[in-house]
Amino acid sequence: MVLTACNSSNGDKTTVDRSSGPLSEQSFHWTASPGIDLASGPAVPIRAYFESRLDGQTMGSLDYAYPGFDQAVAKKPQEGHDLLTSNLRPDVNRGPVNDPPVGTNRFMIQSVARTDDALIADLCFYRYRLAHENENGSFSSVAEAFATDDGIDVFRLLLTAPPNAGMSLPPQTGPAPAPAPAPIDNVFGDWKITGLLDSFAKSDPKFGGLWPTYDSDLAKCVADAPDPAERRVVLASGQHPRSDFPTSPPSPGWPLPTKVTV
Template structure:
């Protein structure tokens, strides 16, 4: 689900096994209407499915903030509205790029001018590749795998969002910079997984999003010798880790397909019905 703004699903979005296990939660179910109020209709048949390299915890900070931030971006840009941003987004994300991180080229808030008119179906696959803590903040790098998301182009026909670019077909990479206040209290949120597609409460804790780069950013801001010197290696790693071979990805991103080619997988790890 990462477009011209840096997505196109946010090439505009783990290494998954063939079976995806949905998160579980023992809290009491909330009324069905709550889910529909917080999730745009254009994405009613679309989900996020996350994975990570060994040693990276999807259920704890700072990756919980990365998940909440990225999913909010997709929901906002796809719907053309900030109404679907997750609770806490407004205090965790600067509306303008902070001066000290001006080299990060992409807007931090969703760009709302190009909402989707046709519903998206399928699942965005996202894989956290690495996390680097330099003592002043954390830099995260994530793979975005888009060939499993499509829009209806004709009756009973669907066209994938991912593009055909040789070995990189459907594969993108994002770099997100996060900081937290010195001496911040420990996070108050429990491990963030469950049956909900979105968090009910603020899960950003004291983390702030201060910069973002992607492979759709201008070429003079990405690549060796720039602010992302590991860019080529990171992109190559995302291609290598892609859970489907290039032949399958090229097939899905070319021409028209039936709905069955873009299954909607269970959200993973998902969010608790009440995030607290």
């Protein structure tokens, strides 16, 4: 099935087929701390950003990012080094990922806090739920490659809200039981994504000042993991059947398209 968007809000027509290939083997499952609505407010551009970033990286092309991504997400400067934007966009110059993982990308929005001129969102990514296929047909978690990797990451995302943030986007969620895996319209609205921090930036001398609570935020992600510690250890090591790394239906997903071409 090809999802076709007519008259998308950024003027683009989306005809990306996600029913086959690497993207059909992955899905996105989102949860959030109490008080954070996944279908409205900042959670919508947050979801759209991370899903776009991963899909674009997997396929090696921003064509697979969601409508509005290019306008919403800051570019790194042509000269000098900016810690907040250096890893903000996917590095599509590398081309498609040779061995894309399968399974469910599980994210949790841990907190969203407002500063003077921006919003800061801290997120957990439970990467151990993704796996690569082995030559014998079994599957091993992406966390197995390094002994010290437990497959749990924490991200800090910086956003700028539009003047009327509450009115800038309609509610964005998909109907049960089969929501769309990706939006067909611009779900960034007038939100701007201005910065990203993750563990790869820890060695930068500016990191601590920008994210002084990194260690405690990562510990919260570990404590809030969807699986008990014993199960995480099992999943993150050894060889498994594909069923241990299911591609779950997207949650909450996105509104179904108004026009479907089969």
